[in-house]
Amino acid sequence: MTDTLTSEPTTDVRTLKLFVGGAWIDSTADQHLESRDPGSGELLARVPLGGAADVDAAVRAAREAQRAWRRTAPQVRARALYRLRDVLDRHRDELAALVVADMGKTFDDALAEVGRGIESVEAAMGGTHHLKGQNLEGIGTGVDVELHRQPVGVVAAITPFNFPVMIPLWFLPFALVTGNAFILKPSEQDPLASERIVELVGQVDEIPAGLVSLVHGAKDAVNAILDHPGIDAVSFVGSATTARYVATRATEQGKRVQALGGAKNAMIVMPDADPKLTASQIVGSAFGAAGQRCMAGSLAVLVGTQEEQDRSLQLIVDAASKLTSGPGSDRATDVCPVINAGSRERLVAEIDAAERDGIEVVVDGRTADAGAGGANLGATVLDGVPADHRVATEELFGPVLGVIRVATLDDAIEFANASRYGNSTILFSESGGAAREFRYSADAGMLGVNVGVAAPIAWMPFGGWNDSIDADLSANGEDGFRFYTRQKVVTTRWGGTSAAAAGGGMRF
Numbered sequence: 001m002t003d004t005l006t007s008e009p010t011t012d013v014r015t016l017k018l019f020v021g022g023a024w025i026d027s028t029a030d031q032h033l034e035s036r037d038p039g040s041g042e043l044l045a046r047v048p049l050g051g052a053a054d055v056d057a058a059v060r061a062a063r064e065a066q067r068a069w070r071r072t073a074p075q076v077r078a079r080a081l082y083r084l085r086d087v088l089d090r091h092r093d094e095l096a097a098l099v100v101a102d103m104g105k106t107f108d109d110a111l112a113e114v115g116r117g118i119e120s121v122e123a124a125m126g127g128t129h130h131l132k133g134q135n136l137e138g139i140g141t142g143v144d145v146e147l148h149r150q151p152v153g154v155v156a157a158i159t160p161f162n163f164p165v166m167i168p169l170w171f172l173p174f175a176l177v178t179g180n181a182f183i184l185k186p187s188e189q190d191p192l193a194s195e196r197i198v199e200l201v202g203q204v205d206e207i208p209a210g211l212v213s214l215v216h217g218a219k220d221a222v223n224a225i226l227d228h229p230g231i232d233a234v235s236f237v238g239s240a241t242t243a244r245y246v247a248t249r250a251t252e253q254g255k256r257v258q259a260l261g262g263a264k265n266a267m268i269v270m271p272d273a274d275p276k277l278t279a280s281q282i283v284g285s286a287f288g289a290a291g292q293r294c295m296a297g298s299l300a301v302l303v304g305t306q307e308e309q310d311r312s313l314q315l316i317v318d319a320a321s322k323l324t325s326g327p328g329s330d331r332a333t334d335v336c337p338v339i340n341a342g343s344r345e346r347l348v349a350e351i352d353a354a355e356r357d358g359i360e361v362v363v364d365g366r367t368a369d370a371g372a373g374g375a376n377l378g379a380t381v382l383d384g385v386p387a388d389h390r391v392a393t394e395e396l397f398g399p400v401l402g403v404i405r406v407a408t409l410d411d412a413i414e415f416a417n418a419s420r421y422g423n424s425t426i427l428f429s430e431s432g433g434a435a436r437e438f439r440y441s442a443d444a445g446m447l448g449v450n451v452g453v454a455a456p457i458a459w460m461p462f463g464g465w466n467d468s469i470d471a472d473l474s475a476n477g478e479d480g481f482r483f484y485t486r487q488k489v490v491t492t493r494w495g496g497t498s499a500a501a502a503g504g505g506m507r508f
């Protein structure tokens with residue numbers, strides 16, 4: 001079953017509303033997307049595909065609310081995040097259940113995502129410290145210079161389907177603590193968890209009405225955000241093509257923008273790697289969330305002689321063959337469905353084409369039952385992938401692991417560095433020397449050594465290199481505070497004309 005477009009209600013399923021000015025209001029959209037549970041196929045909601053009018057309503061409310069919020073003391077803004085953190089903490093299970101139903105991942109994985117999202121709130125709670133400026137006194141007679149950080153104004157986030165809780169929370173708390181108003185446009189494919197987050201924000205009395213808004217939609221809503229003169233900065237996460245589009249259009253409109261894009265992450269396996277750890281980390285990375293993570297390792301680069309490579313491959317094949325595919329709601333499921341039946345069809349076509357090109361399907365996920373939602377695909381391992389084949393170069397975003405064979409660590413790093421992406425690269429080895437060389441030479445923003453999904457915690461920046469990002473500043477960490485603030489440098493003279501006349505030092 002694929003999410004379908006409708007203009008008229010076909011059932012009594014709920015149509016989502018917008019959150020604007022602290023109230024839930026109807027969208028002006030005349031088209032809707034039917035959002036379904038990828039596991040069961042159940043129709044969950046009609047998602048309005050809004051545009052300029054919806055975005056404009058949110059911007060008006062946001063601008064009004066931000067005027068007072070930017071004058072609210074930074075420590076009071078931070079305190080609002082303490083409350084938000086507590087509210088989210090009390091709703092972990094509920095948020096995770098919404099992710100399972102709407103996006104399809106397993107409950108444990110969804111719970112881990114919610115935990116990561118809450119960590120971003122915790123990291124942003126320290127905003128008061130990060131907002132402190134700098135000063136240098138006595139640069140001239142009675143003259144001092146000081147740097148202040150101020151909010152950029154109204155900011156928007158456009159988020160992808162694969163982390164409907166965590167990724168909105170990469171941005172919302174950092175934007176608020178730095179004094180901005182925040183507008184969220186979640187993925188139209190699974191907006192229910194984002195809707196609940198915004199509802200929970202509404203329960204925090206310290207966050208004034210209008211400061212956080214929710215709009216729904218797809219390309220038209222995104223264009224309306226990019227073009228609206230009342231939006232000062234845009235955070236985007238999604239595929240590389242959309243990231244480039246968003247970054248270009250937002251920049252043309254004079255906005256500050258950070259656009260995080262897609263990935264093709266290589267996992268390098270040295271012959272000395274710990275076999276058990278490596279196999280479990282590789283299958284967790286490649287097949288967890290059905291490979292729909294920007295940090296998913298989608299290539300295993302096996303280093304060594306043919307015999308050593310075969311031994312590494314066998315470990316991966318054994319582990320992958322044991323995985324069960326099924327709905328995320330089933331506790332026994334290892335590999336959850338992909339986002340919809342259309343995505344499954346696309347992935348099956350990719351595997352078919354690879355097979356026609358002579359690539360060997362050593363674990364075949366096409367044989368798995370597609371399930372009630374038509375979106376299940378089992379773990380798939382493709383051996384003998386040429387370095388220039390689509391499987392080696394393009395992000396497939398599904399439970400498909402390509403295997404590349406090389407002789408040395410240098411060859412492996414050279415292969416990984418040739419990618420147009422640069423989100424993450426992983427090394428499995430017990431050698432400190434290999435790990436050091438890898439750390440020094442691998443061209444990616446987030447590296448892992450013996451860690452299959454090297455997603456940094458929220459106190460560190462999250463962002464890749466090359467086509468995995470169109471931005472100077474990443475999400476989270478110090479970058480999160482920097483992106484949402486502008487610096488102002490003030491030079492002052494105090495002490496009257498007598499101090500200036502007294503001279504000494506540099507004259508202004």
Ligand code: NAD
Pocket residue numbers: 158159160161162163185186187188217218219222223237238239240242243245260261262263293294395397423462463464468
């Ligand atoms: P997507 O690019 O299809 O959609 C992302 C957002 O852009 C959605 O809100 C969507 O409504 C909007 N959008 C989609 N097409 C558009 C268009 N043509 N014009 C304007 N807006 C458009 O991405 P997705 O499929 O939802 O998410 C998966 C992608 O996100 C993968 O490529 C994955 O690697 C990437 N991702 C990257 C990171 C990272 O940190 N770099 C994190 C998570 C996901």
